[in-house]
Amino acid sequence: MEHFLHTAFDQTINGLVIGNIYALIAVGLAIIFGVGNLINFAHGSVYMIGAYVGWVCVTMLHLPLPLTFVIVALVCGLLGVLIERFGLRRLQNSARIAPLLATIGISFVLDELTQIIFSHDPQSFPNPLPADRIPIGGVTIGYIDILIAVIGIGGALLFFLFLRYTKLGWALRATAQDREAALQMGVDVNQVNQTAFALASILGGIAGVLVGMYFQTVYPTMSFEAGLKGFTANLIGGLGNIPGAVAGGLVLGLIESYGVAIFGSTYRNLFTYGILLLMLVLRPNGLFSSKRQLPPEPLTGTFIPNKRRIKLPPWLVISGAALALAFPLVVKDPYILQVLTNAWLFGLIALSITLVTGTAGQISLGQAGFVAIGAYACALLMLRLHVPFELALIAAGIIAAILGTLLVLPAFRLRAHYVAIATIGIGEIVSQIILNWRGLTNGALGLISIPPPSIFGIQIVLPRDVYWYTLVLLLIAALLQWRLSRSSLGRIWRALRDDEVAAQAYGIGLNRYKALAFASSAFIAGISGAFAAAMYSYINYQTFTNSISVLALTMAILGGMGNIVGAILGALALTILPELLRGSVDYRYFLYGLVLVLLIRFRPQGILGTD
Amino acid sequence: MALLEIHHLARSFDGVLAVDDISFDVADGEFVSIIGPNGAGKTTLFNLITGIDQPTHGEITFEGKSLVSLKADQFAGRGIARTFQHGRVFGNLSVLDNVLVGAHARRGASRPRNLVLELLAALLPLPAAREEERQLQREAEAIIAQFGERLTPRLHDPASSLSYANRRRVELARALALQPRLLLLDEPTAGMNLTETAELLEIIRRIKGRGLTILLIEHKLSLVMELSDRVIVMDNGQKIAEGVPEVVRNDPRVIEAYLGHKQHQRDIAQKAGQSS
Numbered sequence: 001m002e003h004f005l006h007t008a009f010d011q012t013i014n015g016l017v018i019g020n021i022y023a024l025i026a027v028g029l030a031i032i033f034g035v036g037n038l039i040n041f042a043h044g045s046v047y048m049i050g051a052y053v054g055w056v057c058v059t060m061l062h063l064p065l066p067l068t069f070v071i072v073a074l075v076c077g078l079l080g081v082l083i084e085r086f087g088l089r090r091l092q093n094s095a096r097i098a099p100l101l102a103t104i105g106i107s108f109v110l111d112e113l114t115q116i117i118f119s120h121d122p123q124s125f126p127n128p129l130p131a132d133r134i135p136i137g138g139v140t141i142g143y144i145d146i147l148i149a150v151i152g153i154g155g156a157l158l159f160f161l162f163l164r165y166t167k168l169g170w171a172l173r174a175t176a177q178d179r180e181a182a183l184q185m186g187v188d189v190n191q192v193n194q195t196a197f198a199l200a201s202i203l204g205g206i207a208g209v210l211v212g213m214y215f216q217t218v219y220p221t222m223s224f225e226a227g228l229k230g231f232t233a234n235l236i237g238g239l240g241n242i243p244g245a246v247a248g249g250l251v252l253g254l255i256e257s258y259g260v261a262i263f264g265s266t267y268r269n270l271f272t273y274g275i276l277l278l279m280l281v282l283r284p285n286g287l288f289s290s291k292r293q294l295p296p297e298p299l300t301g302t303f304i305p306n307k308r309r310i311k312l313p314p315w316l317v318i319s320g321a322a323l324a325l326a327f328p329l330v331v332k333d334p335y336i337l338q339v340l341t342n343a344w345l346f347g348l349i350a351l352s353i354t355l356v357t358g359t360a361g362q363i364s365l366g367q368a369g370f371v372a373i374g375a376y377a378c379a380l381l382m383l384r385l386h387v388p389f390e391l392a393l394i395a396a397g398i399i400a401a402i403l404g405t406l407l408v409l410p411a412f413r414l415r416a417h418y419v420a421i422a423t424i425g426i427g428e429i430v431s432q433i434i435l436n437w438r439g440l441t442n443g444a445l446g447l448i449s450i451p452p453p454s455i456f457g458i459q460i461v462l463p464r465d466v467y468w469y470t471l472v473l474l475l476i477a478a479l480l481q482w483r484l485s486r487s488s489l490g491r492i493w494r495a496l497r498d499d500e501v502a503a504q505a506y507g508i509g510l511n512r513y514k515a516l517a518f519a520s521s522a523f524i525a526g527i528s529g530a531f532a533a534a535m536y537s538y539i540n541y542q543t544f545t546n547s548i549s550v551l552a553l554t555m556a557i558l559g560g561m562g563n564i565v566g567a568i569l570g571a572l573a574l575t576i577l578p579e580l581l582r583g584s585v586d587y588r589y590f591l592y593g594l595v596l597v598l599l600i601r602f603r604p605q606g607i608l609g610t611d
Numbered sequence: 612m613a614l615l616e617i618h619h620l621a622r623s624f625d626g627v628l629a630v631d632d633i634s635f636d637v638a639d640g641e642f643v644s645i646i647g648p649n650g651a652g653k654t655t656l657f658n659l660i661t662g663i664d665q666p667t668h669g670e671i672t673f674e675g676k677s678l679v680s681l682k683a684d685q686f687a688g689r690g691i692a693r694t695f696q697h698g699r700v701f702g703n704l705s706v707l708d709n710v711l712v713g714a715h716a717r718r719g720a721s722r723p724r725n726l727v728l729e730l731l732a733a734l735l736p737l738p739a740a741r742e743e744e745r746q747l748q749r750e751a752e753a754i755i756a757q758f759g760e761r762l763t764p765r766l767h768d769p770a771s772s773l774s775y776a777n778r779r780r781v782e783l784a785r786a787l788a789l790q791p792r793l794l795l796l797d798e799p800t801a802g803m804n805l806t807e808t809a810e811l812l813e814i815i816r817r818i819k820g821r822g823l824t825i826l827l828i829e830h831k832l833s834l835v836m837e838l839s840d841r842v843i844v845m846d847n848g849q850k851i852a853e854g855v856p857e858v859v860r861n862d863p864r865v866i867e868a869y870l871g872h873k874q875h876q877r878d879i880a881q882k883a884g885q886s887s
Contacts, residue, residue, distance in 0.1 A: 480734060488711070488721055488744060489733035491704065495712045498701035505661060505695075506789065507687030507716030516730055610703070 009139050011261045012254065017145050017214065019253020020152035024207035025230030026237070026245035027156065028200030034176035034240035035196040037096070039417060041103040042083055043204050044227025045110035048220060050076045050205025051212040052114060055125050065128055072209050073202045080201025084194050090601060097363055097417050101557075102600045104365075104550055107223060108593025115220045116587055122219035125212040148210050155203060156246055163242075168195055176240065204230075224546060225269065228424065232276040238286025248286075266444070270432040276425040280418060281410040309563065309609035317565055324471055334463040341463070341535075343575035344470035348528035349548065350555035350567040351477055352521040357553065358562025358610060359485055360517035361497025363420040365549050366427030367525050369407070372544040373430060374400040374526025375533035376441060379450045382534070389454040393530045400526025401519040412514045415500070427549055434541040446540025453534040470531060477524050478564050484520065485564065485611070493517055494562075547589060554596045560606030569607060612675055614639045614824055615660070615793060620669035622655055629655040630666070631848035637793070637826060642819050644827045644835040646859075647845035648868060653828045654696050656845070657795050660826070661693045662686045673793065687716035690792030694782040694799055696828075702771035706762060709770050709781050710751040713788030718743065747788075754784045757814060775802045780811070787818070794818070795826045800834065808834065836860065844868065 025047055032040045053075045057068040087106045091099045129147065133140035163169040174182040175192045183189050211226075212218040233252045237244020252272065259271040279286075328337055349367055357363050378396035381387040387395065407430070411422035434441045441447070453460045453469060460469050484490055495503045496513055504510060533539050555574050559566025574595065578588035599606070613636035622630040629652045637643050645653050658664035660671060662683040671678045673689055681689070692713070701709050715722075721740035723729050732740055755762045758780050765773060770781055779799055786794055799815070800808045812834055819825060819838065829835050835842060836856040844852040844859060846868040852859050859865055 483734050484730075487733035487736065488718070489729065491708050491712060492715065494704055494708070495701045498703055499699050501663060501683075502695065502699040502701065503712070504683040505663065505687065505693055506712055506785070507684050508712070509682075509684045512726065516726060519726075520730065 006139060007261065011257045013141060013145060015254035015257030016250060017148050017253070018257060019250035020148050021207045021211055021214075021249070022229055022233045022252050023152060023246045023249025024155060024203045024210075025226055026233035026249045027159065027242055028203040029230050029234045030237070030240050030242050030245040031172075031196045031200045033234065034242070035172060036088075036099075036193055038088070038099050038103070039231065039421065040200070041100065041227055042087070042106040042110065043103075043200065043230060044223035044225070045107040046076055046079055046083075046201045047204040047208040047211075047226045047230075048218075048223035049079060049110060049114060050208030051125075051218040051222065052118060052208075053205065054209030054212055055123055055218045058128050059123075059126065069206060069209065072205045076201040076205025077198040079205075080197035080199075081194050083201075084197035087597060089190065089193070094600070094604065097420065098600050098604060100417050100420065101553075102597050105554075105593045105596030105600070107227070108547070108550070108589050108596065111220050111223050112587055112590035112593065116590070118220070120220060122217045125216050125218050127213050127216055129213070144214055148214065151206060151210065155206070159199070159203075159242070168192070172196060228276070228428070229272050231421070232272050232279070235276065235279045235284075236287055238288055241286060241288070244286055244288055247288075266436055269428065270436060273425045273428045273432060277410065277422060277429065280414060280422045280425070284414065284418060309560065309611050312565055312608070321475055325468070328464040328467050332464070337463040337467045339575060339579055341467045341470050343572045344467070344474045345528050345532055346552060346555065346575055347474045347568045347571035348477055349525050349552040350559070350571040351474075351481055351564065352525040352528070353552050354556040354559070354562055354564065354567040355481055355484070355524070356517045356521035358556060359490060359497065360493040360514065362514060362517060363417065364423045364521070365420045365546075365553060366423030366425070366430075367521075367552050368544040368546055368548040369427035369430035370400045370404040370522040370525035371529035371532070371548065372434060372541075373403050373522070374529030375539050375544065376434060376447070377526070378530030379447045379533040379539060380440070382451050383447060383449070388457070389451065389534055390456075393527060396530035397523040397527040400529070401523040404522030404526070405515050405519045408518050409511075409515070412511050424546065424549075427546055431541050431544070441541070444541065446538060446543070447533075448538050450533055450537045450539070452537065453531060466535060473527060473531065474568065477527065478568060481520075481524070482564050485562070489516065550596070551592055554592055554599070557599055557604070558595065558606050560608040560610050562611040563606065563608045564611070566606055566608040566611075613637060614641075614674060615826075616672045617660070618670040620656070620659060620671065621667050622659055622664060623667050628848045630659065632669075633845075633848075633850050635843055635850065635853065637824060640822045640824055642825045642827070642838055642840045644829060644839040644842045645845060646829065646832065646835055646842060651845040651868075652848040653845055654797055657693060657797055657826075657828065661691060661795060687789055690789070691795070692786035692789040692791035692793070693795040694779070694786055694797055696797040696801070698775065698778045698782055700770040700773075700778045700781050700785075703769055705767045705769055706755065706773070706781055707748070707751055707766050710754060710784045710788045711747060713785035714747045714751065716789060718747070751784075751788055754787050757817075758784065761810075776807050779803065783811075783814070791823070793824045793826065797828045798830065799827070800829065800831055812837065832860075
């Protein structure tokens with residue numbers, strides 16, 4: 001019994017400490033959301049960079065801790081200002097999803113830059129505080145726990161005083177309440193935005209150092225997870241609500257801590273993403289708000305600029321396809337053929353995104369989840385039931401369509417950027433289920449010795465044959481999608497995308513047609529994953545990460561949303577671009593992030609325009 | 612039995628009654644207008660009748676069946692079409708496609724009940740479905756032709772490229788493509804100049820002549836007086852007057868609602884001053 005109490009006490013302290021850190025991240029996100037009405041996905045990267053700056057100060061420069069915090073605050077504050085000034089300011093009048101996507105691009109750039117400078121490997125961050133623990137009654141507390149608590153509470157208090165009693169704090173609150181009115185009253189909204197980013201980034205950076213010290217390690221990929229957790233904490237308290245963000249952070253920290261104690265550490269993220277999804281679906285305005293969400297105005301939610309599409313003549317498209325089919329007859333270099341095979345597989349995912357996001361207007365940032373379902377379905381059917389590849393491929397597509405649609409189903413009532421966030425959560429949940437359902441998926445070890453692709457019983461292993469196989473699959477998918485897009489169903493999807501309320505008034509059931517869009521999309525994505533699984537012969541829960549979703553979305557935007565030829569061209573361009581720029585293959589996500597940011601800023605309609 | 616019956620309908624937003632205990636009937640083939648100052652609750656009433664919003668209280672029946680528990684997408688199937696106050700066309704769809712979406716609820720062969728079949732029908736349409744599509748397209752073009760030179764040359768242009776007035780026309784055409792039993796028009800002439808208003812008046816008169824039941828919200832009183840069989844006046848969510856146009860026009864409560872109490876008194880005082 002005493003042991004149980006001790007454990008419970010430890011878990012509570014642990015939860016509150018982690019919760020304090022989530023709260024720091026969430027408060028930053030809340031400030032930015034409140035002032036700029038923007039979900040800042042670069043926030044996790046700022047946090048990660050804060051951790052690295054702290055690591056450099058402590059381990060390389062041997063600076064004292066207080067000075068370290070000052071430097072971290074300065075660097076991260078400046079970084080926040082730069083992100084606002086050069087990444088986002090020009091996007092103020094774009095569709096609301098545009099700045100969100102830009103921040104994702106920025107986070108790619110920052111994460112990859114950190115990897116280039118400090119390598120992918122985790123760095124050990126020796127805790128500069130005394131290691132012994134302070135006994136209180138029968139239990140103990142570490143110095144780091146106290147430091148985090150002091151900074152968490154102190155930071156929140158300072159921030160509260162700033163908002164309450166300084167002129168800039170007033171301006172910030174005024175802008176958060178009504179941007180237009182604040183502008184009318186002479187508030188420099190740009191300056192306010194910049195301040196918000198600076199403050200949020202300082203809090204994020206400090207959270208990063210604290211986490212680095214607490215877990216005694218820093219690594220580049222800590223950013224994405226932190227961003228999503230901060231967002232979840234913010235959502236629990238109500239987006240943009242600062243005291244709510246603190247409460248949400250603590251609640252999330254405690255739930256995670258108790259959950260891990262009961263179920264094991266691999267379940268940690270499953271809890272977070274489950275809560276993210278539950279909150280979005282059940283209480284999108286937070287635990288402390290009773291109001292239901294109001295429907296937004298039409299034509300603001302989707303990312304479809306009203307620009308004319310460039311119409312390609314059919315002969316050009318057909319000869320392009322013929323050229324691609326004839327290519328291996330001329331070029332026999334297996335490396336080039338492999339790169340292009342990757343392009344075709346990515347082309348399938350880009351097609352799937354352009355259907356659901358471009359044509360039907362449901363922004364999906366979780367496409368990798370559907371790909372992973374397809375991959376595991378195909379691999380398991382072949383390994384466990386010895387189903388031949390061709391059948392397993394089709395079955396995998398169907399399984400991805402059914403499971404994928406069921407997973408997204410609860411999010412159908414959400415709109416615009418809430419759909420985007422929900423799909424990120426769904427993508428992560430798929431990966432977490434794969435990690436934890438060991439009996440089916442072999443858990444973290446992954447599946448090995450998956451048989452290679454085959455057709456009519458003949459195994460396809462030569463790079464040239466694999467190239468043709470994937471290209472033919474891509475062309476079939478493109479043709480089917482073209483038929484769908486030109487049918488009355490395609491018209492219904494576009495109507496749904498442009499104005500849900502008007503579409504409903506004319507008898508278009510939202511759930512039905514969103515389900516059809518997601519099912520078709522997940523089918524194509526699942527086929528891509530299924531083929532990849534057989535081609536790689538080994539997959540695990542990290543083979544299909546969130547960056548694949550973002551990359552495929554960038555390809556679809558590059559080609560022009562909803563544009564079928566565009567999606568394929570986008571996939572082709574972004575797959576060969578890093579190969580053409582020699583030496584940049586290792587840093588391709590830096591390039592992808594940059595492309596995404598520049599596209600959204602300068603050519604949101606993509607190369608060929610939206611369809 | 613009237614076509615549309617509304618009994619004690621109420622809708623409150625955070626305790627404020629936008630629609631406050633409204634009751635009225637609309638007979639088959641009747642043309643009823645709803646007027647009243649801005650914020651009187653007219654559009655909220657429309658939203659309740661078309662299922663975009665749910666009443667806090669009260670009952671709506673259409674052809675004797677309750678509408679209150681239906682979902683927003685089931686109203687079109689019952690034969691209720693509407694236009695929106697600020698114009699909600701599908702911006703990236705062509706004019707023709709916008710009107711074809713209006714006919715969605717009437718599709719049979721090209722809209723199977725089963726989800727998978729609907730997907731397959733889109734990929735490989737059967738002859739019956741293709742014939743239906745062609746038929747609906749012909750109808751849509753005929754509806755658009757009623758608007759003459761205003762819309763016909765823009766058949767394949769995206770609706771977002773149209774003028775405001777033209778978008779309102781597309782909305783009306785889309786509503787007509789449903790072949791509704793009841794048509795609700797929410798300020799169809801907003802943003803139109805005198806000539807355009809006169810043109811639309813002609814079109815609405817023609818539709819009325821075909822016996823379609825129409826509910827109209829409109830601020831241009833000349834239009835209301837000319838078209839309506841009956842006028843309902845709303846203010847502060849309540850029905851303050853109802854009757855044939857001539858009677859309503861001279862009702863002192865209506866004048867007061869429009870001009871405001873004090874203004875009205877000042878006018879009277881002024882007149883008294885002038886006459887003395």
